[in-house]
Amino acid sequence: MDLSAINPVLLIASLMVAATPLLLAAIGELVVEKAGVLNLGVEGMMIVGAISGFAISVETGSPFLGLIAAIIGGALLSLLFAFLTQFALANQVASGLALTLFGLGLSALMGQSYVGIKPPAMAKLDLPVISDIPVIGPILFSHDPVLYIGIALCAAVWAFLKFSRGGLVLRAVGESHDAAHALGYNVIRVRILAIMFGGACAGLGGAYISLIRVPQWTEGMTAGIGWIALALVVFASWKPWRVLLGAYLFGGINVLQLNLQAAGIAIPVEYLAMSPYLITILVLVIMSADKSRAPASLGRTFHASQ
Amino acid sequence: MIKLEKRPMPSRTLSMATPLIAVVITMIAGGLLFAALGKNPFEAIRTIFWDPVLGEYAFYYRPQLLVKAAPLVLIAIGLSLGFKAGIWNIGAEGQYIIGAICGAGVGLAFYPTESILIFPLMILAGALGGWAWAMIPALLKVKFGTNEILVSLMLVYVAEQLLASMSLGLLKNPEGHGFPGSRNLNDYPSATSWINEAAGLHWGMAFAFIAVIFAYVLLNRHILGFNIRLTGEAPRAARFSGVNPTRLILFCLGTSGALAGMAGLFEVSGPSGQISIDFNVGYGFTAIIVAFLGRLHPVGILLAGLLMALTYIGGEIAQGNLGLPSAAIQVFQGMLLFFLLALDLLTNYRVKFAAKGAA
Numbered sequence A: 001m002d003l004s005a006i007n008p009v010l011l012i013a014s015l016m017v018a019a020t021p022l023l024l025a026a027i028g029e030l031v032v033e034k035a036g037v038l039n040l041g042v043e044g045m046m047i048v049g050a051i052s053g054f055a056i057s058v059e060t061g062s063p064f065l066g067l068i069a070a071i072i073g074g075a076l077l078s079l080l081f082a083f084l085t086q087f088a089l090a091n092q093v094a095s096g097l098a099l100t101l102f103g104l105g106l107s108a109l110m111g112q113s114y115v116g117i118k119p120p121a122m123a124k125l126d127l128p129v130i131s132d133i134p135v136i137g138p139i140l141f142s143h144d145p146v147l148y149i150g151i152a153l154c155a156a157v158w159a160f161l162k163f164s165r166g167g168l169v170l171r172a173v174g175e176s177h178d179a180a181h182a183l184g185y186n187v188i189r190v191r192i193l194a195i196m197f198g199g200a201c202a203g204l205g206g207a208y209i210s211l212i213r214v215p216q217w218t219e220g221m222t223a224g225i226g227w228i229a230l231a232l233v234v235f236a237s238w239k240p241w242r243v244l245l246g247a248y249l250f251g252g253i254n255v256l257q258l259n260l261q262a263a264g265i266a267i268p269v270e271y272l273a274m275s276p277y278l279i280t281i282l283v284l285v286i287m288s289a290d291k292s293r294a295p296a297s298l299g300r301t302f303h304a305s306q
Numbered sequence B: 001m002i003k004l005e006k007r008p009m010p011s012r013t014l015s016m017a018t019p020l021i022a023v024v025i026t027m028i029a030g031g032l033l034f035a036a037l038g039k040n041p042f043e044a045i046r047t048i049f050w051d052p053v054l055g056e057y058a059f060y061y062r063p064q065l066l067v068k069a070a071p072l073v074l075i076a077i078g079l080s081l082g083f084k085a086g087i088w089n090i091g092a093e094g095q096y097i098i099g100a101i102c103g104a105g106v107g108l109a110f111y112p113t114e115s116i117l118i119f120p121l122m123i124l125a126g127a128l129g130g131w132a133w134a135m136i137p138a139l140l141k142v143k144f145g146t147n148e149i150l151v152s153l154m155l156v157y158v159a160e161q162l163l164a165s166m167s168l169g170l171l172k173n174p175e176g177h178g179f180p181g182s183r184n185l186n187d188y189p190s191a192t193s194w195i196n197e198a199a200g201l202h203w204g205m206a207f208a209f210i211a212v213i214f215a216y217v218l219l220n221r222h223i224l225g226f227n228i229r230l231t232g233e234a235p236r237a238a239r240f241s242g243v244n245p246t247r248l249i250l251f252c253l254g255t256s257g258a259l260a261g262m263a264g265l266f267e268v269s270g271p272s273g274q275i276s277i278d279f280n281v282g283y284g285f286t287a288i289i290v291a292f293l294g295r296l297h298p299v300g301i302l303l304a305g306l307l308m309a310l311t312y313i314g315g316e317i318a319q320g321n322l323g324l325p326s327a328a329i330q331v332f333q334g335m336l337l338f339f340l341l342a343l344d345l346l347t348n349y350r351v352k353f354a355a356k357g358a359a
Helices: A008-034 A042-060 A063-087 A092-110 A136-140 A145-163 A165-175 A177-182 A187-213 A225-235 A240-263 A269-287 B012-036 B041-049 B058-084 B092-110 B118-144 B148-168 B203-221 B223-233 B235-240 B245-268 B283-293 B298-322 B326-348
Strands: B002-006 B194-196 B349-353
Touching: A008 A042, A008 A136, A008 A145, A008 A165, A008 A187, A008 A225, A008 A240, A042 A063, A042 A092, A042 A187, A042 A225, A063 A092, A063 A187, A063 B326, A092 B283, A092 B326, A145 A165, A145 A187, A145 A240, A165 A177, A165 A187, A177 A187, A187 A225, A225 A240, A225 A269, A225 B148, A240 A269, A269 B118, A269 B148, B012 B041, B012 B298, B012 B326, B041 B298, B058 B092, B058 B203, B058 B223, B058 B245, B058 B283, B058 B298, B092 B118, B092 B148, B092 B245, B092 B283, B118 B148, B118 B203, B118 B245, B148 B245, B203 B223, B203 B245, B203 B298, B223 B235, B223 B245, B245 B283, B283 B298, B283 B326, B298 B326, B326 B349
Parallel strands: none
Antiparallel strands: B002 B349
């Protein structure tokens, strides 16, 4: 085993890359849950985003168009969930599961002819001088643009929920849909918009995996990241900045275990690969002591029966 | 304008009719999907739903139907108990894998001893393995209030890694020339779940039938089943009448884990034959669709399991004959669940057409 082969600067830089899909998906789901909807279909929306983004960027040669396609793909899929839960008043847990099962199948179908292809590369930020500063340069100033978008999105969601009127309405709908309805807010519309935002973020997160992080298409390549994103929202007690912290923590664990695998540590590969999932469970257990922060209407069906 | 009015009681007729309507709509939507893929939709639907049962080579496919349905029914019966009470075990795939590893491990430990006692012992180990794996989310939920959905799902990924480790390490066939995977249990008469391989009969089917009857009696004739239904339909009433939620969680998750573990054991010692990295094919997830399609009712689940098995077999035939991609069947199964959930609206609500402004 050779631990000196692990370069801390590269470790932090790759940690940020590993954390970004998680961050994107989790920040989207946070908004959805703040509106009182539990969408368990994150994994399905991510994988559909991953293949839509991949296919479009291969066909057009533009990674940017691919990302747009992923956002649209994720949002479209989430509309199915919105229809089921908001109009057909179906159980949210079952509908979310259906979305994931359907998304996994759909992505496999769409991705058949894209296995083993390399997508066009995404340009990285490269500022003269600044990107070349040792340590700070590679960590802060030489990533792809989506990574910065993720952080900016986190800040934007925080500001939206805390300072804007729209954010207040969204939180009101999530805390008590009956009260919000009585005040004249359109609960269903707010929730559908939130669900679509969640879908768009999950789609972008998925495309980040297939276009930038890996970059390749393989069936089921999101490998539970969507589910970890759901756990991350609980971990963050529904607070945007803690989602960022949590995503970097999980990204760090994942990168560290991959580095340990490469360094040939005495623990078998399979047990290292388990660690992100086991740590997720551990974190869930620790955080579940405090239930008070969950939006009060989370997971409940709203039906305006005069 | 369309208005929805909640029914005082879910409609019984529609509750039974909606799965059938959902299947029909899925066939239409699936036909459109197949047409979009450039296949003849009528031929594809016929290949999937007709040929395995009544087609020319049906004699070959019919036994397969039970082979595929058995694990689905066994797992779905367990899941339905929890789903009825609002306890969501969605990690059946993990419990299935652990059951298979434990059961096969016990069998392989006795190799090559022949004894009539080995197979019952394997069943016990499989059930215990699945039970123990399901007890992790159950105990965490009971002790700390942790969400069982996420924990049980995370454990699927852990179980998959454990499976990889086992088939490359501890349970690897010592005479396998270095290939991953365990000894083939079908070559070990005391440890095979086949009753008659030619007829496609294995013990998993017997246990699936027993599970259906057991669940039916439990839900309709036993106080525990009544409490499960009560907790699902009126949680407050259940609390006032003194239903112990802790016991209910432990029972529902434990039973579904044990049944999924048994399903894994029957699969690994029969149709699959050996522990290998990818012997699991997602029955644990498909069983969720089966449970809903069967309306969480034991007899319904039996029928839904057979139907889902049909789509698996029909899908394989269509893959061979028509070049239909295997993922298309997965999409098809996912669509079925969508339509079913959407149609549930009719069961619980009355749709009324009223003039705008009349309300």
